[in-house]
Amino acid sequence: MRKFLILTATTAALAAAPAFAQDVTGTVNVTGEVAPRCQFTVDSVVLPLGELALSSNGELDTAKVDDETANLAGWCNGSSAQIKVEAFPLVGPSFTGDTAAFTNTVNYTATATANSVSPTDTTTTPGAGTPLSVGIFSGQIQVKLSGSNAASKKLVAGDYTGSVVVTLTPNVVPVES
Numbered sequence: 001m002r003k004f005l006i007l008t009a010t011t012a013a014l015a016a017a018p019a020f021a022q023d024v025t026g027t028v029n030v031t032g033e034v035a036p037r038c039q040f041t042v043d044s045v046v047l048p049l050g051e052l053a054l055s056s057n058g059e060l061d062t063a064k065v066d067d068e069t070a071n072l073a074g075w076c077n078g079s080s081a082q083i084k085v086e087a088f089p090l091v092g093p094s095f096t097g098d099t100a101a102f103t104n105t106v107n108y109t110a111t112a113t114a115n116s117v118s119p120t121d122t123t124t125t126p127g128a129g130t131p132l133s134v135g136i137f138s139g140q141i142q143v144k145l146s147g148s149n150a151a152s153k154k155l156v157a158g159d160y161t162g163s164v165v166v167t168l169t170p171n172v173v174p175v176e177s
Contacts, residue, residue: 015060024076037078037170045157052160058108058154059154059156060148060149060150067145071113072141073140076134076137076168080134080170080171084130085110085111086127087108087129087165090108091160091162098157102155103153107148108161109123110122111143112143131167
């Protein structure tokens, strides 16, 4: 009988107490990532300079090279992105003969401007110029030629080709733990 009374008292106490509803929560943390990258949307253009030599003396007409521009287009999505330039001289046909008076090479400086930074490179020094931080940007990359010279020599007749290589690097910076 005693068990019955304890059971009855416990049941009565539970019935008399108000029921408390309690909210519980769970959380789903949503994550993702975007890799730092750079992309050219216009990665190649031709910059025709025309006749390079002065008709009066056969030497380089610097006005045909200096201040000439061409536009590439691209973007980088990372704050550590860099841009660098490597310029290669205009080179004409090989020749034998008077190398004191004639040349088949036109040197110049190339500057690529993007997001208010302007790295440069000269064709007289092998390798690319110093990279600069371009950061997050999207838009035109103006390539400009300047400081052209052919060592005050006459240019050898023929076609001349050169190039300016612009490199965008996302520069992944490791996170320290």
